[in-house]
């Protein structure tokens with residue numbers, strides 16, 4: 001028997017596979033067995049209702065997709081009345097992804113969730129590039145990351161995950177700031193800011209003009225950031241970005257991820273996460289691994305031999 005369970009700072013998951021926020025919905029329960037997942041991470045919601053961005057909101061590209069959904073939200077009350085009861089009928093823990101415009105608003109939302117039975121943790125989406133003014137997000141800089149995580153930490157004792165953005169020039173400082181303010185885990189990470197133009201109409205392919213790039217194309221960037229965060233913080237890292245199969249999952253775990261989130265690949269094949277869970281067990285058995293956590297950070301990054309051809 002292979003033990004696929006992982007521990008995210010006290011929160012035990014039966015396996016390391018969970019959906020990425022916004023790429024998963026209730027209807028998928030008709031296609032896959034929800035009880036097999038490591039956890040649920042629901043679509044980011046805000047305290048108040050929000051309409052989201054103008055259409056078109058998604059655009060398909062080579063080995064990637066671009067989205068500018070803009071976090072349409074039915075608000076906190078709807079989340080508590082409908083989303084929480086739906087997901088708590090299943091075994092995997094429910095992680096609520098939240099967003100807000102200010103650190104204070106983030107804290108108010110976290111405080112409200114703290115009292116809701118069935119919520120196992122909070123994923124603070126401090127990275128969404130679609131809604132912040134000038135495309136900036138809290139997680140662009142260590143100072144604003146520290147500010148929002150501090151407010152959130154003061155507001156709740158629930159497990160707190162921070163979802164970081166790759167659209168920063170200093171992922172290590174941002175990760176360290178989140179850790180220093182008491183964050184329990186890092187999700188690394190969200191989409192890369194991108195753009196696409198229809199050259200016939202000369203119009204951008206997204207109503208918001210700019211959008212978030214996801215899917216296989218972004219994997220090397222987010223894998224690199226997962227590795228850098230693993231080397232520089234001591235809290236668990238949940239890898240996310242372009243994970244489409246078991247190979248990608250193992251790569252992320254070797255780079256330092258304790259668990260992973262699968263996003264765009266679920267749109268391609270709704271069974272992707274279940275296939276990965278099944279195949280992970282087989283891969284571990286074939287490689288003499290008894291506990292999946294043995295993979296975390298196991299990349300052999302000892303220096304390569306120097307290039308000596310010219311000497």
Ligand SMILES: Cc1cc2nc3c(=O)[nH]c(=O)nc-3n(C[C@H](O)[C@H](O)[C@H](O)COP(=O)(O)O)c2cc1C
Nearest residue numbers: 020021022044125189190214215241242243263264
């Ligand atoms: C259509 C769509 C909607 C998304 N909505 C959210 C969201 O509400 N909150 C969030 O934190 N990330 C959201 N994301 C980002 C994903 O959770 C994930 O971080 C990103 O897509 C990278 O993973 P992937 O390459 O596996 O898709 C969304 C992504 C897509 C494609």
